[in-house]
Amino acid sequence: MNEKPASLWQRLFGDSVRAFGVISVVFLLSIAIAPAKNFFSEWRHYQRGYLKTIRNRSDANTLQRHFAGGIQQVWLPELGVVDRCTSCHVGLKEAGLSDVPTQPYRTHPPIPHKLDQFGCTTCHRGQGAATTVAESHRSTLAWEQPILPAKYIESSCGQCHRGQLAGTPQLNQGRALLARQGCLHCHTVKLPDGSTLKATDDPPSLSHIADKTSREWIFAWLKDPQAYASTSTMPNFKLSDDDARDISAFLIANSSPLPGDTVNVPAKASADPAAGASLYGESFCASCHAVQNAAGNIVGGDVGPELTRVGTKVKPEWLQAWLRNPRAYNPATGMPHYRFNDGQVAMLAGFLQGKADSDFLSNVHLDTATPEQVAHGKRLVSDYGCASCHEIAGIRKPENFAPELSRIGSKPVTQLIFLSGMQHTLPDYIAGKIKNPRAFSPGLKMPQYTFTPQQIDALTTALLSLNERSYTLPSSLAVPGRVETDYQPAGKAGKLMTDLACFSCHRINGHGSDMAPDLTWEGSSVQRDWLVQFFKNPGTLRPALIRRMPRFNLTDGEVNELADYIMTVYQSPKVDRDSMPLGGYSQGQIELGRQLFYGKYSCQGCHIVDTKTDKGYIGPTLTHVGSRLTAAWIYEWMRNPQSLRPGTVEPNRAMNDEDARALTAFLISQKGGEKSSRSSKAANSNSHAREVAKR
Amino acid sequence: MKVYIAFLLGFVMLGTSCSRKSASAPGPTPTAVGAAIVESSGGKQFAQTGSLLPQPLIVQVNDAQGTAIPGALVEFAAPPGVTLDPPSALSDSSGQVTTNVSLGGMAGRYQITAFTLDKSHNKVELKLEEIALGYRQTLGRRLNDQYCDRCHNSESTVERVSNYDNLEVKPHPFSEKATLSKLTDADLNAIITNGGPALQKSALMPAWGNTLSKSEIQALIAYIRAVSDPPSRDSGPLYSETGH
Numbered sequence: 011m012n013e014k015p016a017s018l019w020q021r022l023f024g025d026s027v028r029a030f031g032v033i034s035v036v037f038l039l040s041i042a043i044a045p046a047k048n049f050f051s052e053w054r055h056y057q058r059g060y061l062k063t064i065r066n067r068s069d070a071n072t073l074q075r076h077f078a079g080g081i082q083q084v085w086l087p088e089l090g091v092v093d094r095c096t097s098c099h100v101g102l103k104e105a106g107l108s109d110v111p112t113q114p115y116r117t118h119p120p121i122p123h124k125l126d127q128f129g130c131t132t133c134h135r136g137q138g139a140a141t142t143v144a145e146s147h148r149s150t151l152a153w154e155q156p157i158l159p160a161k162y163i164e165s166s167c168g169q170c171h172r173g174q175l176a177g178t179p180q181l182n183q184g185r186a187l188l189a190r191q192g193c194l195h196c197h198t199v200k201l202p203d204g205s206t207l208k209a210t211d212d213p214p215s216l217s218h219i220a221d222k223t224s225r226e227w228i229f230a231w232l233k234d235p236q237a238y239a240s241t242s243t244m245p246n247f248k249l250s251d252d253d254a255r256d257i258s259a260f261l262i263a264n265s266s267p268l269p270g271d272t273v274n275v276p277a278k279a280s281a282d283p284a285a286g287a288s289l290y291g292e293s294f295c296a297s298c299h300a301v302q303n304a305a306g307n308i309v310g311g312d313v314g315p316e317l318t319r320v321g322t323k324v325k326p327e328w329l330q331a332w333l334r335n336p337r338a339y340n341p342a343t344g345m346p347h348y349r350f351n352d353g354q355v356a357m358l359a360g361f362l363q364g365k366a367d368s369d370f371l372s373n374v375h376l377d378t379a380t381p382e383q384v385a386h387g388k389r390l391v392s393d394y395g396c397a398s399c400h401e402i403a404g405i406r407k408p409e410n411f412a413p414e415l416s417r418i419g420s421k422p423v424t425q426l427i428f429l430s431g432m433q434h435t436l437p438d439y440i441a442g443k444i445k446n447p448r449a450f451s452p453g454l455k456m457p458q459y460t461f462t463p464q465q466i467d468a469l470t471t472a473l474l475s476l477n478e479r480s481y482t483l484p485s486s487l488a489v490p491g492r493v494e495t496d497y498q499p500a501g502k503a504g505k506l507m508t509d510l511a512c513f514s515c516h517r518i519n520g521h522g523s524d525m526a527p528d529l530t531w532e533g534s535s536v537q538r539d540w541l542v543q544f545f546k547n548p549g550t551l552r553p554a555l556i557r558r559m560p561r562f563n564l565t566d567g568e569v570n571e572l573a574d575y576i577m578t579v580y581q582s583p584k585v586d587r588d589s590m591p592l593g594g595y596s597q598g599q600i601e602l603g604r605q606l607f608y609g610k611y612s613c614q615g616c617h618i619v620d621t622k623t624d625k626g627y628i629g630p631t632l633t634h635v636g637s638r639l640t641a642a643w644i645y646e647w648m649r650n651p652q653s654l655r656p657g658t659v660e661p662n663r664a665m666n667d668e669d670a671r672a673l674t675a676f677l678i679s680q681k682g683g684e685k686s687s688r689s690s691k692a693a694n695s696n697s698h699a700r701e702v703a704k705r
Numbered sequence: 706m707k708v709y710i711a712f713l714l715g716f717v718m719l720g721t722s723c724s725r726k727s728a729s730a731p732g733p734t735p736t737a738v739g740a741a742i743v744e745s746s747g748g749k750q751f752a753q754t755g756s757l758l759p760q761p762l763i764v765q766v767n768d769a770q771g772t773a774i775p776g777a778l779v780e781f782a783a784p785p786g787v788t789l790d791p792p793s794a795l796s797d798s799s800g801q802v803t804t805n806v807s808l809g810g811m812a813g814r815y816q817i818t819a820f821t822l823d824k825s826h827n828k829v830e831l832k833l834e835e836i837a838l839g840y841r842q843t844l845g846r847r848l849n850d851q852y853c854d855r856c857h858n859s860e861s862t863v864e865r866v867s868n869y870d871n872l873e874v875k876p877h878p879f880s881e882k883a884t885l886s887k888l889t890d891a892d893l894n895a896i897i898t899n900g901g902p903a904l905q906k907s908a909l910m911p912a913w914g915n916t917l918s919k920s921e922i923q924a925l926i927a928y929i930r931a932v933s934d935p936p937s938r939d940s941g942p943l944y945s946e947t948g949h
Contacts, residue, residue, distance in 0.1 A: 110812065111811075111813075111942040111944070113811075116811075119811075119812055119839045119840060119841065120839075120840070120923070120927075121840050122920065124741075143885075158811030159755060159810075160754050160755025160756075160809070161753070161754075161755030161756045161757075161784075162747060162755075163754075163755065164753075176840075176844055176847045176848070177840055177843055177844035177847070177924075178843075179753070179843065179847065180753060180756065230775075309863070463757055463805065464756075464757055464759065467756060467757060595879045608909065610908060611911075612907070612908040612909045612911070613907065614873075614909075615856070615868070615871075615872055615909040615911070616868065625870075625871035625872075626868055626871045626872070627866065627868060627871060628855050628856070628868045652916065659851060659852055659917045660912055660917045661911045661912065661915070662915040663911070663912060663915065664915040
C-alpha cells in the first residue's frame with residue numbers, strides 16, 4: 011500500500027526535469043485563475059446575455075453602438091455614490107428596451123430623476139460597488155445594505171422631499187399616520203434641517219377628567235379604547251384589570267374641578283327627539299365628528315372624536331357646559347363656540363346623551379379606591395408615559411420617553427433583535443415592531459395599535475425615509491414641505507376667530523386646515539354684503555354634502571367685526587377689488603360672455619348659471635355669482651385660477667384679455683334675477699356651500 | 706485555489722438558486738375535493754408595484770353542481786416577486802379561500818393562478834389578473850382622482866358626487882378599451898392638452914395644457930393605458946408563473 015504514493019511521487023518528481031515540468035504546470039494554472047475568474051464573472055455573463063438579447067432586434071445597431079463592455083460605474087462623490095449596477099443592468103437608459111419584460115435588460119421605468127444624477131443606490135439601497143448579484147442585492151459578507159424591497163421604494167423619495175408628493179401616496183400616508191397616531195408624542199424625530207416633526211393630534215388633558223366622565227368609563231376605555239370608538243387613535247396598553255383599576259383610581263383622585271365646566275341648563279330637552287338630530291345636522295357637527303351608522307359604517311369627519319357612544323362617556327352637566335362654550339373646559343380646543351341658546355344646548359345634549367351603549371360599561375364594577383391603589387396608579391401613569399400625550403396635573407411630561415427615530419431607517423441589522431421566523435432585514439423588523447410591539451419582549455411599554463397591513467407598510471415606508479443618507483445628502487437637494495406658520499389674526503376680530511375656531515377648517519396665511527377654502531385673500535374675492543348675509547345664514551340643507559360652514563348664531567356686532575376685518579386685512583396683492591365695476595357692462599359684452607360660457611369654454615359642464623338648462627356641479631353654482639364675487643376677482647380667476655388658489659381643479663384656460671372681460675361681464679350680471687331676496691340669499695349660500703364641499 | 710473553488714461553488718449555487726422553482730409549500734391535508742374553482746372577489750385590482758392589494762383575493766371551490774365545497778385544498782401560484790399570504794389553504798365553511806397578495810416590483814399585469822385537485826387528481830385552475838402601477842401610473846391615478854374622475858366615472862361616492870349624468874356629451878371611463886385603444890398616445894396628449902375640439906370632440910372636455918405639466922399629462926396617459934379592460938397592446942407586460 012505504501013508503494014503507490016511513492017511511485018506517483020517518483021513519476022512526478024522523480025528527476026529534476028519532471029519536477030520542473032510539473033511545478034511549471036501548477037504555476038501556470040494558478041496564474042490563469044485571475045483571467046479565468048474575470049472571464050467567468052457574473053457581469054460578463056450578463057453582458058454576453060445582453061448582446062444576445064439585442065442581436066435580433068430591429069434597433070440592434072443603435073443599442074450595439076450604445077453598449078460599452080467592461081465594468082460600468084456611476085460615480086457621484088458628493089452623494090457618496092459608486093454604483094456599478096449598470097455593469098449588469100445594461101439597458102436601464104435605453105428607452106427602446108421598455109418592451110423587455112424584466113431586469114436586468116429592461117429600461118428603467120420613467121421617474122422624475124436621471125440615473126446619472128442620483129445613481130442607483132440613492133433610491134434602491136444595496137452595495138453599489140459590488141459586482142456580483144449576491145453582494146450587491148443581498149447582505150452577504152456582512153454588508154449592511156440589502157436592496158430595498160419595491161414596496162418601500164417611496165421611502166427613498168422622502169430622503170429629500172419632506173412634504174407631500176403627488177406620486178408617493180404611501181409615503182404621504184405613512185407620514186400622516188406618524189403625526190396623527192401619537193407616535194411623535196413619545197418618539198422624537200428630528201429632520202436633517204434641524205426641525206422636529208410635530209404631532210397633529212391633540213390628546214385631551216386629564217387634569218379635570220372627573221368633571222367629564224366616570225371612573226368606570228376610564229376603566230373600560232383603558233382596557234380597550236377601540237371597543238368604545240373604532241376610530242379612536244388611543245392605542246391599547248394591554249393593561250391588566252388591576253392596573254386599569256388603579257390608573258382610573260389615580261386619574262379620578264388627581265382630577266380637580268374646573269369652575270364653569272359643568273352646568274345645569276335650565277331649559278328642558280325638547281320633547282321631540284328629532285329636533286336634536288336636526289340641530290346636529292344643521293350645525294354640521296358631522297363635518298368634524300363621525301358616528302357609526304346602523305350598517306356599521308363610520309360616517310362623518312375625523313377632526314373631532316367619534317360620537318357613536320358619547321352618551322356612555324360624558325356626564326350630562328359637563329356635556330351641557332361643553333356645548334354652551336367648549337373653551338371653558340379646554341381653551342385650546344378646535345371646537346367652535348357655537349353660541350347656542352339654552353334651549354338648543356338642552357336639545358343637542360339630549361340628542362347626544364341618547365347615543366349610548368349600555369353594554370360598554372355593563373361589566374365594570376369598581377369598589378371605592380384605596381390610597382394604595384391610587385399610589386400604584388400614579389406609578390403606572392409614570393411608567394407608561396401617559397403624560398407624553400396627555401396633560402396630567404402633577405406629572406411632568408417625560409423627555410424622550412421612547413427611542414428617538416431620526417435615523418431609524420438605517421439602523422444596522424446587527425443592532426436589531428428579531429423574532430423567530432422573521433426575515434432578518436430592517437424593513438421586516440420595523441413592520442414587525444409596529445404590528446406587534448410587545449412580542450419583542452414582554453417588558454416593553456409600546457402599546458398595541460390596530461393598523462391594517464397597508465397602514466403598517468405606509469408607516470414602515472415613512473420610517474425608512476428617516477435615514478443616515480438623508481443627513482449626508484447635500485442640503486441643497488432637500489425639498490422642504492409646507493411649513494405651518496403660527497399666524498394669528500389680531501385684535502377683537504382675531505379673538506372672535508379663535509373663539510369660532512375658524513382655523514379648524516380654513517387656512518389663512520399658512521396657518522390652519524384645508525377642509526374649507528383658504529381665506530387669505532377672501533377680502534379681494536367676495537362682496538361685503540354677501541359676506542354679512544353668509545355669516546347670518548350660511549346653511550341650507552343639502553344632504554349630499556357632509557362638510558359645510560355652520561351657522562354660529564353671531565350677533566350683528568360680531569358679524570360686522572368679522573366682515574370688516576376680512577374685507578380690510580385679507581386682500582390679494584394681485585387683485586384690486588375696486589379696479590372693475592360690479593355692473594354697467596354693455597349688453598354686447600355680456601352676450602359675448604354668454605357665448606363663450608356655453609361654447610368655447612363650455613363652463614356649463616361644471617357650473618350652473620341657468621337652473622333650467624345647466625346641470626354641472628363640480629364647481630360652485632353661479633346663479634348669483636354677480637352678488638357674491640368681485641368683478642376684479644372673476645377677471646383674474648378667468649386669467650389664471652391657480653395664481654389665486656394654488657391647486658384648484660378649475661382648469662387654467664390661458665384666456666386672452668377680451669374673453670376674460672366678456673366672461674366677467676356675463677358672470678357679474680348673474681345676480682339671481684327676479685327671484686325674491688330671501689331665496690336668493692339661500693341660493694347664494696348654497697353655492698358657497700358647494701364650494702366648501704368641493705375643496 | 707480555495708478561492709477559486711469557493712467561487713465556482715458560489716457560482717453553481719447561485720445558478721441553482723436562481724433556477725429553483727418556488728416549490729409550493731405542502732399545505733394542510735384536504736378533507737374534500739371540488740370540481741371547479743371560481744372568483745368570489747379581488748380580481749383586477751390596482752396597487753403600486755410591490756404593494757399589497759387593497760382587498761384580499763377570495764376564490765371559492767365548488768362541486769360539479771356549483772355547490773360550495775368546504776375543506777378542499779387550494780394552492781395559489783404567482784410569478785416571481787409576488788407574495789401570497791397564505792400560499793395555500795383549505796376552503797372554509799362557505800367553500801372560500803382568502804389570500805393577501807403583494808404584487809411584484811415591475812409595473813404591469815400579474816397573473817395569479819388558484820388551483821385545486823378534483824377527485825381524479827386533475828388540476829382545476831382559475832387564472833386572475835392584478836395590476837401593478839409604477840411611479841408614473843400612480844401619479845396619473847392621483848391626477849385622475851383630482852381632475853378627471855368626476856366627469857369620466859359615472860359612479861358617485863359619499864365624498865365625491867359624479868358629474869357624469871350632468872354632461873350633455875358623455876365621456877368614457879378610461880378602462881373602456883373599445884374607445885381608448887382607438888386613440889394613439891399622440892391623440893390622448895392632444896385632447897388632454899388642448900381639450901375636446903383638438904380631436905373634433907365636445908368642448909365639454911376642457912383643455913388641461915395650462916394646468917398640468919407635460920410630464921403630468923404623460924402620467925395620465927400611462928394611467929389610462931394601465932387601466933384598460935380588457936388590457937390593450939399598451940397595457941404593459943403580463944407576468945405569469947411560467948414566464949411572460
